[in-house]
Amino acid sequence: MGALLGRRLWAFLIDELVLGAVAAFPLYLLLTPRSDGTGALALAIGAASQALALIYWVSTDYLFGQSLGKMVVRVKTVAASSGRGGGKVGFFQALLRSLTKLVNFLLLLDSLRLLWGGGEQRSTDALAGTTVVEWI
């Protein structure tokens, strides 16, 4: 359990670093000088950054069963019914399990289940019928 949880954490950190660099950085770099952190433009920056993050999480889970971080640490999201058989994750499954990643506080709550559930499923994994397994 500990090993899988640790790998998932590393994968998440790598993915957030990638998203910070390719999704949020250009937006904040080019648009921050025109925003005071409130108002329509700030809202647009935040919304665009979140939308790109959602596209990343959903598309990588749906297309490959792995985000870049998961690929590096060798874990994979699969349909829970297939277990280590590696059943492909559906689009709506990928969407559902990605939603809480957009709000730190919700992700924290969502991840509490990992602490006593074997490190394989967040609450939204259980809801979406997906699980994360080690994948050599």
Next chain:
Amino acid sequence: MKKKTLGMAVVVLAILTLSLGFSLALKGAGNLPSPREIAVVRIEGQIGGGSGALSQDAFVDVQRTKETLDSLTEDPLVSAVVLDIDSPGGETAPTADIVYSIRDLRARKPVVSYVSSMGASGGYWIASSANRTVVAPLAVVGSIGVFSDFFDASALLAKVGVNYTTLKAGKYKDAGSFARPMTDEERAYVQGIIDKIHDEFVSSVSHDRNIPVETLMPLAQGQIFLGRDAVSLGLADRLGTKKDAIELAKELSGAGTYSVSELSTSGGWTDFLRQMGATAGQALGRGFSEAVLSFAAREQRIA
């Protein structure tokens, strides 16, 4: 595996392209107003003495105020700043700290202070450091003076049978102790410090308001003045509203068209909640961009 790696690279590049495309579209389209050409900074409450989230409504967050003023100094899109002051004053060192930041700001762009209700003591010190000061007719302004309270509880201690002993090294180390009356020598020592702070306050107002010290000194005996009297005495430039102060800032900056943005200098829970609502990736992206922009601004200044 190779195919998957290639696919992943395509996804990451697509995200980057979308991010750049969106940024350039918003930047180039010009359909959003630049919201910070006239920045209004609210300075409200007692200056210094408070810290932490729970005291943010009652005290001016000195550190945050300074950071806001410093960032406005560097911001190329801000053409002028209005200080919206409602403060009875507070501690002297933090007040002077804010005044120094305003002087740096004023060297780069016009600063107008506006006092709606109270700009007394340290609140007035801050207001006077702007290029122009606008006050409401019934605002309380002035109180140029310094005080420090000491109390002598030696009689009370004796009455209840308490013996209080202080061991010290240094003649003035316990000057102002509540357990004994102040000696004449200590009184002169503390009064000397208070006089020096008063001199600094007066000379700062004299310099920034362009009033000779000898003219200012009779007005700097701790009196408060109503806004209309403050204008006639030269402690403020004109009567008006916040809108008038913003208009004056616009005139001084020469900005043809402008928009106004109100900046809060409070910290604490609001920041915490905002952080909890953002993702780590956003925070990283914002952090990277702030580092790059700050570096670019420094390079521009050196050049």
